[in-house]
Amino acid sequence: MKHSQLFIDSLLHPKKLAAYRLLPIGKVIQYTFLLITIVTVFSFGRFIAGVPVDSFNMSGFEDYLDGIKWVLYPVTFIMLFVFTTMLIFAQIALYALAGLFTLKVMKRRGEYRHIWRTTTFAMTWAVLLTMLADYVPINSVIISVFSFLLTMTLVIIAFTKYPKQPMAK
Template identity: 35%
Template sequence: MPLYKRLFKSLYSPKYIAASRLLGIGKTIQYLFILSFILCLPSCLSVFIHLTAGSSPAKAIESILPSLAANEEFTRQMLFIYIPVVLLFYYILLSFGLFLKAAVFAGIGLFLISFLSKRGEYRHLFRLSTHALTLSVFVTVLIDWANWTFPYAYAADWLIVTIMLYLSIRWLPHATR
């Protein structure tokens, strides 16, 4: 199944998320990297909009790093190196965060599996939790683009993923006795 169909079906279908446990680990890792790229887009776009909106890049960097403001010409020349490096580091950090989040939710899924007496292993739950992250990532991106903030955003994020994981675990086969 193409990636865009997997993204779309993971937004609304716990049955498809449960079926995604049979995908290979390579496709799951690719899916996590795509999710982290989608999560990185609002920040990257806001950086480029901020730098091209007429505000001086030197003043923006001066407010962040006052020690670099001493040599303004050097700062302007190096700006085209700093920004891609920082954005690449941000993407790598987001990817690591999503991998860690998927691993934590796979551990939570182990408790849900034993509670619901379903059959599954950690490797299946890692794939399920990866696809359960999709709705949370898209909600986060929409909130970032709308420039909204609200309290308990992380709790709501984790609640969305937990509910999607719970609903998808319900579609797994029962454990044999």
């Protein structure tokens, strides 16, 4: 399955997310790193565009920054990638943990690994909204809460397609 199809389905077809719980973990990790790369490149572009050297009002510091830009940019990109990776994987793990409790309440069968995969695809909207949040005049807390609710809603919609638990005899 192509990553573009996974991306489109993550955005438009929340019920298909339940079927993607059966994808190999390698494909899910690839998709996760694709999202991480998109966020990192976007953030790095904002960093490059949003850090004018002349705003520091210190000529010696400006000369110093001009001299180390060739080091500053690659190090910044690597640090952005590492921190974004940690953040997104932590979010997926926490959403999946919340999803595990939700799955039990819904009396559906599933393992943490299945929920983790479903959550990865359900987070696509949240990642995109968070990435574009700086361009909207809305408080970041509101964006975060909305992203959380959106992700959990998509996870719950996907859980409706998980198999039901067998009745106790």
